[in-house]
């Protein structure tokens with residue numbers, strides 16, 4: 001332990017701590033821009049300058065280690081002046097108009113300018129040449145607003161293991177972006193939006209679908225339904241001043257109804273459907289491998305996360321046969337809404353507009369894939385992020401906090417607790433195990449409160465094993481089999497897992513992959529700002545949503561049972577195959 | 590106006606002394622193999638590749654990125670960080686117009702515009718016949734003689750925009766500048 005004094009507060013910090021970490025430990029706030037949680041500090045932005053007694057110059061607190069008996073002043077006049085100047089310099093090169101910027105409410109640069117009392121910008125800087133990159137369905141990049149903090153570089157390269165964004169050029173000419181300063185569609189970006197989630201300013205954002213959604217709602221000829229992903233209910237509240245981890249399911253449904261949607265439905269419903277399809281697919285693959293001795297692709301990977309699908313198509317095509325053929329719950333919802341539901345209400349598929357609210361930007365990409373349509377009609381028409389939904393609610397003048405709790409509509413709104421936990425890393429696997437174990441043995445998954453602890457939480461790659469005992473007759477080939485599963489979240493972790501499997505083979509039967517750190521609750525479309533403490537709060541909110549329900553297993557959902565009885569027939573049946581399953585193809589980087 | 594024709598073909602001749610493109614790519618594979626596992630091997634690999642090809646064409650960058658297990662964005666990030674590297678073929682004559690303070694206030698910008706107009710290229714580009722590349726400099730230490738233009742190693746002082754055309758013609762005629770030795 002080292003002794004350090006910060007603003008005359010004496011404290012002890014572990015060796016190797018930076019001044020910034022020490023200050024946080026003491027509850028003292030130092031502003032930062034380029035610093036990214038759990039990544040090595042790059043010391044690029046200088047907005048964290050502090051005064052260290054005995055040092056000739058001010059020090060960047062994020063990258064300066066504490067030494068024994070160091071005396072630090074974070075709030076002295078020179079420190080404040082220097083930090084203000086850094087922000088003034090950034091603003092002098094910044095080409096943005098706050099009132100019309102998509103970040104005006106949560107922009108960190110704007111907030112810093114305010115906190116530091118920037119009253120005017122005394123420098124006349126050269127502004128970057130504006131270039132708007134709208135080349136992808138998911139994201140928009142605006143170079144003129146980029147402050148070159150490189151957070152996106154660190155997230156894309158190190159956390160996601162993609163490396164689409166790098167500083168190009170040098171000095172003032174530097175542009176943060178893809179190779180040859182081209183647009184994002186020229187590189188193998190998976191559209192996860194983690195860059196957009198971490199960007200402090202309006203330089204990377206989702207491509208908005210708000211105008212199209214308003215237009216559809218206002219068109220009386222169209223029947224517009226909305227689905228909300230499991231992760232929205234644990235995060236949307238943050239946009240309205242609630243603490244992270246506040247569940248707002250009921251208010252969300254009420255708000256959607258007041259926005260004018262004709263049906264307020266739930267992606268959770270098709271998450272339950274996914275479990276039945278995907279669980280059956282897994283058991284079928286296992287039967288083919290163990291009984292029929294056929295060469296079938298195992299381990300099977302989950303397919304709900306579209307960034308992961310893009311990642312596999314670009315970087316790991318050898319695993320494409322291993323990915324479940326199930327469409328994601330978002331796409332299954334669209335397909336069911338435009339067939340089963342359309343028939344029920346007597347409308348043609350083309351008269352129904354499906355809007356999704358997703359924690360994810362890659363879902364925007366997924367929705368426009370040509371495979372994701374039935375007879376030429378896209379399953380899903382428009383995808384909004386959590387942040388976009390919050391904007392629409394504000395635009396409509398709805399006072400979110402005073403809304404009553406309302407339920408979702410039938411017949412696509414009822415869901416089990418197993419569907420809720422799709423939002424968390426490890427959740428799809430746990431939901432699948434709850435159902436698969438019960439199908440095979442006729443008994444409930446024998447774990448405490450139905451939670452498979454080993455695969456929950458923020459560990460990078462997690463695994464669990466479960467021995468099947470007392471299998472029913474038709475599943476007797478699984479008797480005594482130790483079912484091995486793995487879970488990874490964040491594509492950097494996933495890359496490590498896949499490289500390991502490539503080199504050493506796989507002991508696993510089933511692997512869940514989620515693109516974003518923490519799972520969908522940490523998606524690229526979620527409210528800013530997301531760090532591990534926020535992730536953990538959203539994760540526990542989702543688990544309590546699950547635990548608050550009586551029905552906690554997908555196969556118990558009566559409306560899913562009705563859907564099979566009235567329409568689909570059986571899991572993996574012909575209708576399912578046509579509507580709910582898809583295929584993947586290698587894409588050149 | 591005089592056409593920008595080459596005085597003596599230095600590149601692209603069909604005689605047997607020039608290696609074919611396929612041969613260059615074989616050499617590139619060797620370079621990648623040689624440096625791939627060395628720590629910090631990327632920069633020397635890029636340097637060698639540039640001396641093989643004369644510049645770093647996109648397919649070369651893609652191959653190097655693949656070979657080193659890096660993304661193209663990361664490699665172009667490195668390439669564009671060092672002014673030594675070039676993504677475009679460099680011309681026989683590198684024209685650098687100083688835009689340091691002294692040159693700027695005494696008309697450097699207008700001189701630059703005149704070069705752009707005469708050569709029909711922008712800063713950072715090369716004429717299609719690979720005679721001229723145009724770049725901007727930041728003070729060559731000859732402020733007393735501003736505005737200054739450097740063509741390869743020769744300094745031209747007090748350049749007037751109106752005389753740029755004539756200067757280009759003189760260079761092409763071989764009278765105004767020393768030709769840099771080809772890089773090994």
Ligand code: SF4
Nearest residue numbers: 096097098101107202
């Ligand atoms: S990025 Fe921030 S500072 Fe820049 S225009 Fe947008 S809100 Fe304003």
Ligand code: SF4
Nearest residue numbers: 156189190192193195
């Ligand atoms: S969307 Fe994801 S993969 Fe694409 S640039 Fe951003 S962080 Fe990288």
Ligand code: SF4
Nearest residue numbers: 146147149150152199
């Ligand atoms: S795009 Fe955003 S995160 Fe990336 S460097 Fe620019 S300001 Fe930083």
Ligand code: FES
Nearest residue numbers: 034043045046062
């Ligand atoms: S946060 Fe310390 S230099 Fe950017």
